[in-house]
Amino acid sequence: MNRNNHLFELELSVRDYELDLQGIVNNSIYQNYLEHARHEYLYSRDIDFAGLHEEGKDLMISRLEIDYKYPLKSHDQFKVTLNVRREGHLKIVFDQTIRRIPDEKLIVKAQVFGVCLEQGKLVKPEKILDLEQLGL
């Protein structure tokens, strides 16, 4: 954990093609930001999402809860943060936020529930992932 109490963070900035006709980042785009931070986190822990898929091992999202607190606009910079925990035998939960830089204004708060599949079948996460490596 770093001093801000999260395992991982990624700094990004808004690209104009992500804005919609309201002049703000479209709701679905925040999900892209959240996903990208999760994949970068995994990669920083030597877990390669694309590589796993080629071995028939897939990480899938089973549920997403997302609170939109404040919109991002053109040229905004922001950071995506991430913590990870287990829930039950099958789920890995990512607690994520998006905060504007530099004022730390909360933009999005999300809980993302992941499950693991091997050859298309639901398996316990430890079957396809080294959980210690993942910070669990």
Place this chain on the structure above:
Amino acid sequence: MNRNNHLFELELSVRDYELDLQGIVNNSIYQNYLEHARHEYLYSRDIDFAGLHEEGKDLMISRLEIDYKYPLKSHDQFKVTLNVRREGHLKIVFDQTIRRIPDEKLIVKAQVFGVCLEQGKLVKPEKILDLEQLGL
């Protein structure tokens, strides 16, 4: 309400550019489908999302809960359904599903919480929308 107990439905089909490296529709794309069905619903009731924005009236999503039940693949056809209800004084809730055609397999189930803004300020929905027109 139609015989399937929802106010509105929209038939669409998967486009290959919506698939990700897992060969299935990317998680964020379902949010596009859900949004498109909401806007089409509004339009069918003579409420124009883009037109409202030009008058300084904005419909915004404050929260989204989405359960991913089964993925869509290349060439899948599906329908997005929608019901609408109020919650408290400020929120309009859209209950939505995505079901594959023709087998009705449940793909996604979502609750989408919307709020209304006028000149950037939160207002009661009846301030900017004719709720009867909206089916409320």
Place this chain on the structure above:
Amino acid sequence: MNRNNHLFELELSVRDYELDLQGIVNNSIYQNYLEHARHEYLYSRDIDFAGLHEEGKDLMISRLEIDYKYPLKSHDQFKVTLNVRREGHLKIVFDQTIRRIPDEKLIVKAQVFGVCLEQGKLVKPEKILDLEQLGL
């Protein structure tokens, strides 16, 4: 060929999430429309882009020329048309247009140059495709 002198056409309508801050369809989205029409055309001829990929056979774009004549807006309906021809030994060229419905206004005109790969190597189209099936 139909009476309009093209092999294939596909009717679509603009979705609000495809609009950018200028309130018009973002330039990159037209490329999605063009691609979707090509894949639907192939599929109508029993050529499955996703299925070919699984066999190690890939259709790739080597060059795109696109003229933007007039922008599409919220709720616009349009059709994407397609003709196909060969150029040299290796290339298949798709001549495509996007026209607004119902006034036939020309929105986009494009030439899309495709090549064929087998196990990552450039091959003649007839190596992986039945050209007669494709209308060539």
Place this chain on the structure above:
Amino acid sequence: MNRNNHLFELELSVRDYELDLQGIVNNSIYQNYLEHARHEYLYSRDIDFAGLHEEGKDLMISRLEIDYKYPLKSHDQFKVTLNVRREGHLKIVFDQTIRRIPDEKLIVKAQVFGVCLEQGKLVKPEKILDLEQLGL
């Protein structure tokens, strides 16, 4: 000009949601990369695309030529380069490349033809832009 003979460059990396079922960056996404680099370039010269739009001044693309030389994959890093020149009285042309980092492999080469609109009408670029500021 820098030592590499271009006015501006921007370093980015591939995000997994940009990959398609072929496991490579989808063709339309490169157009997003190119656009983002142009807007960042303009912004570095104190020209704000979103701000101009609010004043009724719009920069639009009238034509795009793009050669796809080699695909980007998961985790690839790359840089987008940009030069700018005039063509005739009305057009500004951006010559752009995308090169993989660190091996400088050429991924995409593009020519992007832009025009300027004021209140929806085509005008000479110098009517809405300070061309010296733009490097012209």
